[in-house]
Amino acid sequence: MSDRDKTEAEVFEGLLSTIKNTGKQYDVDAITRAYQTALTAHEGQKRVSGEPYVMHPIHVAEILVQLGMDTDTIVAALLHDVVEDTPTTLDIVEKQFGKDVALLVDGVTKLGKIPFSSREEQQAENVRKMLLAMAKDVRVIIIKLADRLHNMRTLSVMRPQKQRDKALETMEVYAPLAHRLGIRAVKEELEDLALRYLDPVAYEEIEHMLELKRDERNQFIDHIKERIIQRIVVQDGKKIHLEGRVKSVYGIYRKVYMNGRSFDEIYDIYAVRIIVDSVIECYNILGIVHDMFRPIPNRFKDYISTPKPNMYQSLHTTVIDKEGIPFEIQIRTWDMHYTAEYGIAAHWKYKAGIQGKDKLEERLAWVRQLLEVQQESEDVEDIVRSIKTDLAPEEVFVFTPRGDVISLPVGATIIDFAYAIHTAVGNRMVGAKVDGRMVSIDYQVKTGNIVEIITTKNPTQGPSRDWLKIVKTSEARNKIRSWFKKERREENIAEGRSELEREFKRNYINLPEPEMREFLTNIAKRQHFASIEDFLAAIGYGGISLSRIMPRIKDDYQRTYRTPEPDPTKLVPKPKKERKGQSGVIVEGLDSCLVKFARCCNPLPGDDIIGFVTRGFGVSIHKRDCVNVLAAMQDETQRDRWVRTHWAASVKETFKSTIEIYATDRQGMIADISIALANMHIQMHSLNAREAKDKHVVIQITLGITGLDQLGNIINIFSKIPGVISVERATQ
Structure with a gap:
């Protein structure tokens, strides 16, 4: 039975069942009272999907139980929207459930009633408030992450623009926060769900590739696990726990689409995790693993001696088995495993009632640092930019x-x-x-x-x-x-005045001295500065981003002084120059945008191409006859995201393209192909060969190519090699 077919009481019973299965002590009476309070407060309210609103806080509470959070956190999750969306006040929450729960509910509550000049500013202020509350109690952000995770799971009912906005905010703010808190499962699910709406074509392509190799992958991982058990458990008599892991969709996306690698070049798509009881055993097992499999140079990482800032510890080594397939092995203790999976929730000081400063306080020092950094700047959106860069995975x-x-x-x-x-x-x-x-x-x-x-x-x-x-x-x-x-006020004022004059000149803002001073005074007051000099100094040292506030200044100027725009007939027209797009591609209607080439069709100069505008990851370039393009064009909600693109007149870049050769399996075939490539001075990125039926071989070579003409020449030369039956351009 799906959740849509269940009643509120049935979904809450599911939550109680999850609590019981944890085996931990929870105050079920307080949790039940919180549910009854939420049920009454949200009575008559519906979600966009049509289901009763109270279903949402119940699901959020269940996510938090799975993370091992305490009773107060579960109670606050059930009540997290009552103050914002119902007449219930924070005082009522505090009287019925205590000060800690009220603090948590207040920290999660958004600032929807305060007017802001832009959506970005509101987002930034919401994040700042969350971090302020989190500095007092880290459970605030963990509730917010669970809240966002359930909203992302049910995002399909929203309108397309809302989906993309929420997905982008999730990718830029909430996934990095989950990463820094070390909650791997939440981070990876948030990233995968966000990617589904930001770049649906790439998401479907990666899912398709993983699905094609699912049986092969499971068989391979089971085979490796069996070999490890035979050697470590049966022969050496050691006690271990084994798990298989597949890299997340977004993890593959980062390496394939953003780092330009082919699917076969990702060594850690497959991973086997070995869990032991002590740190000494971790290093002993590492030695055995390196004896069993051949380690790849420069692919060993010791996160036990040097933990990541989010507390993550493990040994990572990438090895190759006798079939030539690379895979990653992670070795850790049980304590390290719980920390890797649940992050800060695994080290919960509230469970043990620890008071005062401890290691948890040290691990949250970055929260206070973020807040201190933001206080140094007049630009409230700096805090979101800090999360995007400073907390990057x-x-x-x-x-x-x-x-x-x-x-x-x-x-x-x-x-x-x-x-x-x-x-x-x-x-x-x-x-x-x-x-x-x-x-x-x-x-x-x-x-x-x-x-x-x-x-x-x-x-x-x-x-x-x-x-x-x-x-x-x-x-x-x-x-x-x-x-x-602090040190260069006069210099800042001069720098700020110079920059402001340049911007005013560029936007045709010109007033006599008395009116200009009045105009600048009003701008300074609106930006919360006591004087024009303070405003200019802030521009000078970078505390104010002039480009961000210029559109508003220009609007005020035109509305107040009604200065006509310059007569376009009197301007000397400049000859148009064709823009050179990034990577040799020009996207019509967009300047200086990030361009990435789809791995599904690997377009080359000379191919008829089209672009797909992703949210936050630039424009993805496909061949017009790509199967993914033909399929995606049928989706009405995505059609307006396809844009016209064409190759620049002169393209000097090289592009990865894969050629598939079907040939007789004879000695020296690979050598002949390598010699032909060397004679043509073509860069080779990768070469894979596999046996086919009837003593034939299939060879896939990824090359650096400048365009279709060169590709045709290469295919022609390869076709003349003795034993080569066919040469084709591979689609993937």
Whole structure:
């Protein structure tokens, strides 16, 4: 029976059954009272799907039970929408269920009643409020993650634009927060659900590829598990627990579509997880695994000695079995496993009643850091940008000369590293050494680098404004802004005035001095500054983004002073130049957009192409006759996202294209193909061969090609190799 066919009472009984199956002590009476309160408060309210609204908080509570959360969290989940959506007040909640539950409900409640100038500003303020409440009690954000997870599971009933907006917010804000809290299952499900609406064509393609290889994959993982059991359990007599894992859809998407790899180049699609009782056993098992399988160089990661910032610990090694198939093995203890699956929920201090500071407080230091960073900036949306960059899943681990580990997002520079150590170190930095060698100021640090920051003793020395264009983290950017704000006020005012004058000139804003001063005074007040000078200084040190507020300024100017737009007939027309699109593709109607090439059809210059606008990941380029395009064109809700594209007049880039050769399985065939490629000076990215029937072989080669003409020439040359029966361009 589906949830739509169940009554509220039946769904709540399911929650109680889940609670009972955990074997943990819960206050069922308090949970039942919370359900009755929510049922009464939400009486008559329906979700967009038509089901009673109270079903939603029950499902949120069930997700939290599965995460192992405590009674107060479950009660707050059942009540999390009553203050926002019903006449029930926070005081009533506190009187009936206590101060802790009221704090949790208040932290989750949105700021819908406060007017904001934009949706982005409202989103940013909601996130800021959540983090403020989370700094007091981390359970706030865990409830919010469960709330968002259930909303994403039921997003299909929403209108298409709402689906895409919610999916983008989930990908940019909630999935990174789940990652930083270490709640892997929630993070991966949020990413996969969001991707389904942001890039449905790619999502369907990856699901299709996984489905095609499902039986093969299960058989392979079972075979590997059996070999490990025979060696470690039967021969060595060790006690272990084994699990098989498949990489998430979004994890594959990041590597295939965003990093430009082929499906066969992803080594960790398959993984086997070995769980043992102690850290010593982890390293012992690693030695046995490397004796059983051949390890791939540079694919070993020790997250036990160097844990990730979200508390994750494991040994990761990628190996190859005798069939030549690469796969990942993860080795961890049971404590590490619970932390990897449930993150911060696995270390729940409220269960044990621990008071005061403990390791949990240390792990939440980044929350306070995010809030402190945001307070340095007048731009409230900085906090969302911080989450997008500073909490990104991809991280690097860099060492100080003393051996301390600093975690930074991928792409971070030595400037970010310096400010991560201390504000004063960043402000007085004049250079840096990486692994003992001097590097430039924009050097991007990599995992394993030992970085030594060189500082000056000159107290007047400070950062450069150009650093704002180089740094990756919001922490570094805001510390640089803060220095200029405090130390260079006159310089900031001059810089801000210069920038404002340039923007005014570009937007044809021109007024006599008295009127201009009145106009600027009104703008400064609207931006919460006491004077024009404070407003100009904020522009100068970067606290205000002028490009963000310029449209509003221009509207106010035209409405107040009614300045006519310049006569287009008097402007000297500039000859139009064809725009050179990213990767040689021009997207009609869009400038400087991110372009990625679909792996389903691998378009080349010369192919008839079309683009699909994804949400947050640029434009995906397909061949017009791609099977996925033909199928997706039938979807009415997606049609307006297809855009016209064409190749630029001159394309110098190379593109990955796969050629499939069907040939006689003779000695020297691969060598002849390699020699032909070398003679043509063609770059080869990968080569895979498999046996076919009747002593034949199928060879797939992925090459770097400039266009259809070169592809035709390659196919012609390969066709002349003795024993080659057919050469075709592969679709995948």
